[in-house]
Amino acid sequence: MRQKDILRHDQTLFRDPEVFNPTFVPEHLHHRDAHVRELAFLVRPALQGGSPRNAILRGPPGTGKTTTAHHIFALIAEETGQVLPAYVNCRQNQSSAAVYRCIFEEIYGYAPPATGRHLDDIRAAIVARLKEKNACLLVCLDDANYLVAAGTYNLLLYQLLRLYEGWDGVRCAGVFAVTSDLAINLYAEADRPVQSVFHPTEVFFSPYMKTEIREILADRVRQGLYPGVMPAPLLDRIAGIAADEQDIRVGLDLIGMAVMQAEADGRRRVDAGDVAAAARAVIAPLLRTRIAGLSPGERTLLCRIAEQSRERADMTSGAIFEATREYLPIGKSTYHEHLNRLVKTGIVDLVPGQGRGREIRLRYDPDTVAGICRLPD
Template sequence: MTHSPLLRSDQTLFRDPDVFELTFVPEHLHHRDAQVKELAFLISPALRGGSALSAVLRGPPGTGKTTTVRRIFREVREETKKIVPAYVNCRHDHTLLAVHRSIFTQVVGYAPPSSGRYLDEIKQGIATRLHDHDAALVVCLDDADDLIVAGTYNTLLYQILRLYEKWDVRKAGVFAVTSNLDLNLGAEADPSVWSVFHPTEITFLPYSRTEIREILADRAQQGLYPRVVPKPLLDRIAGIAAGEQDIRIGIDLLRAAVLLAEKDGRRRVTHADVTAAARAVTAPALRNRAAGLSEAERALACWIAERSHDGADMASGTVFEAAQEYLPVGKTTYHEHLNALTRAGIVDLVPQKGRGREVRLRYDAGDVAAACSSPDRTCETPNSTCEIPN
């Protein structure tokens, strides 16, 4: 058996580790040309002395929404002084004062004093700088649904979009971003906001496996030295990320696998590195998926994990029949729970010959059992019993 040459203690496999940070903005944004063109169109009136238009950016997590906005905003800063873009992470800043302080810092170039500045003074400071430079404001409210939870969504939109009514500035544009597919940010706007908001909805669909593979290859080329990650392993990482429908999982997994190889002093990533990294990287995603399930659905997932671990027949009908001893539910309820597990991305229902379907876990059986266990119910693989509520 041959071994890869070992790294010296002062060597690294990373050409540029920043490439794997979530805030990294690539030079070429793959597979988001349509969304980039739409955002550029909405901003373009401000280049001609008018006001930017507004939008709602909607799509599952890890579909490039934030990166696309950051890319557009970076180009705007490099190309013109007529538009001032301000990016606000609403998970961190969701009060009226915090959001306006963030906007002030990006518009004026320095943070307002931490004390002694009232909200109106901060808004006046923003407006004064915009007026003095005859510049239009475009604000991205990322994770804007956090503003709804905080009770500040409509007030903030009103204050930003109607800044022009109190001060002599152009009307601002707002890009509101959400990963919550059940939430309509446009419909959440009250009539006084809607009359000046009128957002265009821009959809971000999940990347395909081929698209993820291309993006990861680009990151590897920029951020790693040559031949660190063999092509078959890059394919495998892309497959895992595609299963999660989240490009961030792929980027994190790529970085984590390389770190494991580097820690071991090796010049090449191995299958074992990817396997170990995958469990660490996907565990939080699996817990989030399981958290959205009912107790009954988690119990079924736990039992499916046990059966899969034991190598039993996973045909859907066979699973239902075998489950009756432990999970006393009717066939209709069983299929409802099974469909819920599919929507949550924990299992896939793979067509078989004839009309049957195979129940196939997307994750390691032990990881599913751990994520779907509750404090009052033990569920371990192998040889454990789960009880399911009716």
């Protein structure tokens, strides 16, 4: 146990609060063995004197892309001196200068001087390091879609992948480009000269299933909380909410908040009320963002659905259509378009009803949804 934890030992339910921090890198990576194997396979040529192959890591938010990249880079750093891995967070580093400074810091272990060094000097220093170590460079451009938006993606890829051209004896670098924006195709975003040297293998990260989320969260609970603080059925409930949201971070936030609530009340164990309160606090902002993206008509329909659900009224699709028409003069096809959009955003489900037709189920508390729908933009 660390010194600061000893000081707080009798007051806290957290053994290590860092474990619930968004930037925490877990020791054990669950359910991503196939991804690690595939990425390791791409790095292997570099261990035999060649160059690493390139990859695009693609998948929705919270599917473990960053964690997997850190994991493979840690393995590389541990196992071999032949590849120098450099992780770049492109949300925070979008200009060429910022990216090169980051690569410098990764491979030297300290930042380049803040001023007085030209970009070419930093690049020359990076190459000098590669020569000194007789190693090749492997760069992870995490959230590379930010480079596309900043207009630096193509030049950076071009320079990195052709690093060997300007300097004798430097091997071709490899790039792992990561994105959670599924609308962006990082290969198509590369222009022709870049595509001629960028032949990435796409590695897709699909959302975790509930059982996988449960296991990852249970591991975090073991590491971060004292025994007995989080009852297993409540952890199940949290895993279910995170799986519904398709976002493991929701689960980590829920655990952190529920435990803080129990701690504030002077209890040694989380109860169902803590989880319910945490769920309201974590889910409301997510819902607000999703509802803000709806058109006025879709929002009116959602409000009507929430009110009908609150009144425990008839929730069949036909009944909601009639109830909505009092407020929104739309025909059946527009109604179904609106409804499908609500299903797509994950706010309602359409399930088979008792007779013919389908029933609409609101996934969230109707009061919360109606309240958000009525908020001004």
